[in-house]
Amino acid sequence: MLEEISEGIINALRLILSGDPTVISITWRSLAVSGLATLLATLWAIPLAMIIALRSFRGKRLLKAFFNALLGIPTVVLGLILYLLFSRSGPLGLFHLLYTPLGISIGQSVLVAPIVISFGVSSIEATSSEVKDLAKTLGASDTQVSLKVAKEALGGVILSVVAAFNRAFAELGIAMMIGGNIANVTRVLTTSISLETAKGEIALSIALGIILLSIVFCLSLAVNLLRRS
């Protein structure tokens, strides 16, 4: 087994270094699909996180608890719900999203939005308690206070977006159930690893696994370095 793994790693490195077209196309598709998912989630999740963090309203704690609970939702359950919604006879069937890259992106965006909201709210709340009063006493209007808090909490909010991207990039359930793992159309890194392992193509699986881990690791590292600087 160890021999098989080491041979797999050597073959994997060969595939990566030779710029294997299959590996490259799957990697680009994964980046595009999960990047779009993160963008879609961020568009509404950050403003919502700001409202939850900065406003006082009835049910605020319940709403925060709801999004915190969604952090642990199993991807296959979400995949199943979305499958039923996107399938031809489902309420969103008319949009023909099933087995499309856009369908995966929308599904992943639903999965990762709670990450942006929960982590974003925590980050903004941690900043806002002090910055809010300071900005107010320096003469800022309510809008200027919100902008200042957002600016000061930016580092934490970016981290939440990166965490969301990593989650989307590394998940399997939605990509498999909504995308269907169709070659050259909806096949992404995680579904490919699953398929190639089942086929016994260990080298390709390991190559894709190395790429997936490297991207997640490098992105997190880059953001941490950026925050420090």
Added chain:
Amino acid sequence: MPKLKVRNISKSFGPIRALKDVNFEAEDTGITSVVGVSGAGKTTLLRLIAGLETPSSGEILLDGRLEKEVNLRKRTTMVFQKTVMFGSTAYDNLAYGLRIRHLSEEEIRRRVEDVLKVVRMDGYERRIARKLSGGEQQRISLARALILRPEILLLDEPTANLDLGNAGIIESVLRETASQKQIVLATHNLAQAKRLAAKVVHLAEGFVAEEGPPEVLFQHPRDERTRRLINGEV
């Protein structure tokens, strides 16, 4: 200078009554010091005057006119006990209040240079504010308030936890400023109140126990709670 008058102010946080029917008038210029032990209500009182909290009942008047929180925020600036720096340079921290008032960048630069001299920190413009020492950060906090030229400057324990050097600089800046500005200084440091204040207000458990000139209040306290505070029995 506006005449600050606090009339029958009470403030509750849920079941806790932080201030109960507080009345006092600040000196026209100079330092009015609010003294009392931790939890006496000093910070709450300053936050109400700064317009950062809404009183449960009572009024805050400037020149005899009732002022709402928005106006109080325009006419006062508060320096907090815990220093808070924006995540940028000392210059940007000092410039923030002026930028939102749409002053020209040239005027801002001039005022920043001047105020840094006042707090003995010339040349600190480009330093990252959060990397400064605690004492330097508190001096930047004071400068950030002074640069706005507020009518009333509110200071909440500005030298608590500072070394003697930084505390001394802050005290001398306050002394220099006091002739042109109305300052309300909350402190549990009685020696500091004695050194700086023209008037002392003793808050005890949310009430004004006693007020008066420091030489009278500290030498001949009329209230038993004030006497115990001075003797260190609380």
